[in-house]
Amino acid sequence: MFDLYQSCTLCPRECNADRRKSVGYCGEGAALNVTRAALHMWEEPCISGVNGSGTVFFRGCNLKCIYCQNYAIAHNEGGKDISIDKFAAACLNLQHQGAHNINLVTPTHYIPHIIEGVKKARSKGLTIPVVYNTSGYEKAEAVALLKDTVDIFLTDFKYIKAETALKYSNAENYVEFAKDALREMVRIAPSPVFEDALMKKGVIVRVLLLPNHLIETKMIVKYLYETYKDNIYISLMNQYTPIKKHKAENLNRTVTDYEYKSLIDYAAHLGIKNAFIQEGETAKESFIPPFDLTGI
Ligand code: SF4
Structure with a gap:
């Protein structure tokens, strides 16, 4: 499986990068x-849940919005x-702390490590679900490799128009x-499974509302619901935070209450039942954790 890094696709x-010697677009070897x-x-x-999700943040990203x-x-x-053994130990440590799941954040470029690491962790007692937390910029055949590894996607x-995807994510x-x-x-x-209000298996699709992009975001929600009905959960997110001043000036603010309410009303109008919405002040940098090697 690690052969996949030799000419990475x-x-x-x-990119066809030989990641043993250099890096590809994701920036990782x-x-x-x-x-x-x-x-x-x-x-x-x-x-x-009440205890928290056991998040493992990987460095690098293949999208770079x-x-x-x-x-x-x-x-x-x-x-x-870190080694595969260390990764497996970190997962087990999160389970020991009470995590409801192992939540692999920006995992795409590390699929071979993830498959091996989760297998090792399970052989040593990992029983909680594994969550694959991705930008969605994936190849279907790479996702297929995860069928015995991942419980929750x-x-x-992010986009339904090619020009927006090009402009913001190249x-x-x-x-x-x-x-x-x-x-x-x-x-x-294929369908969500819950136990005690915690998801054990299923697909949650996050739709981040960008400022000044209400129409495209509604088009995304319509596509998702018409295609998958309530076999997936749709998470409507208003937490967009302008981290730095953007050259794209229409991204230099948080979303308005009007924009978000309009999106929620539209989802309700379509008949979506399986949705998450955000309440209160979610557009804060304080929701972004420090990437300080905690737990590594
Ligand atoms: S994971 Fe994607 S971006 Fe990274 S080297 Fe492979 S093909 Fe390129």
Whole structure:
């Protein structure tokens, strides 16, 4: 499986980089680099529960959106190279702390490590579900590799127009890949399973409302619901925070109450039952954890 790093085509960038010697667009080589492994309370309620989700943040990203909320790690700052054994131990430690699941954040470029690491952790007693927390910029065949590893797919669906995907994420083909990848995720986890209000298996699709992009966001929600009805959960997010001053000036503010309410009303009008909405002040940088090697 680690042969995949020799001429890497794991994700839609298809760099063909030999990651043993250099890096591709994601900025990462063949060593597993992690920036934090800790309990996190700010996911959807069925993921965070009362104890928290056991988040493992990987360094690097294959998408690198200009408005990225985890800018430092997406741009390959900090982090520590760790072994598969250390990764498995970090997962077990999170379970020991009471985590309801292991939540792998920005995992795409480390799929071979993740498959081996989760297998090792399970052989040593890991029983909680594994969550694959992705930007959605995935190849369906890479997602298929995860069928025995991942229980819950927690995926973004960021764009429905190629021009927006190009402008903000330099990924003109995002939409076609995200659609195919989501289809594969739903094939692996076709309907949601809950126990005591915690998700054990299923697909949650996150739709982050960007300022000044209400119409495109409604188009995304319509596509998701018409395609998957209530076999998936849709998480409507208003937490967008302008981390730095953008050249794209229409991203330099949080979303308004009007924009978010309009999105929620639209989802209700479509008849969506399985949705999460955010309440209160969610657009704060304080929701972004410090990437300080905690738990590594
Ligand atoms: S995972 Fe990284 S190296 Fe591999 S194709 Fe994607 S961006 Fe390129």
